[in-house]
Amino acid sequence: MPESEGNLSSHYEELNFNIIADDLEPINSHEPEEEKSEKLIRLPLARIKHIMKVDPDVSLASQEAVFLITKATELFIDSIVKEAYFYTSQAKKKTLKRKDIDSAIDAVDCLAFLEGALD
Structure with missing residues (x-):
C-alpha cells in the first residue's frame, strides 16, 4: 500500500472517531431537559x-x-462537510x-451515489 493511501485511511479513521466523539454528551450533565432537546x-x-x-408513499410520519x-x-x-x-x-x-x-x-x-448530483 502506498504511503499516501495509508495516510488517507488513517485520516478517515480519525474523522469517524471525531464524528462519534462530537455526538457524545456527558452523563452527569445537569442541564434542564428542554435545553438538551x-x-x-x-x-x-x-x-x-x-x-x-x-413523497406519495408517506401518508403519516411519527x-x-x-x-x-x-x-x-x-x-x-456533517460527514460530507468534514x-x-x-x-x-x-x-x-x-x-x-x-x-x-x-x-x-x-x-x-460510499458517496458515489452523489456523483453528478451537484451538476
Missing part, C-alpha cells in the same frame, strides 16, 4: 416532516421517525468550494 438537532423538524410528506431522519441528515451533512474541508485545508484555502465537495464525493466510495 434543543441541542440534539439543528434542522427544523417541521420542514423535514414537510419534505417527507412530499415524531420519532421525523426526529431520526433529521438526526441522520445532520450527521450525513470530508470537503479536508480537501480545502490541503489546498491551504479557508473557503469551502464546490470543487472540494466534488473531491470528497470522488474520494469516498
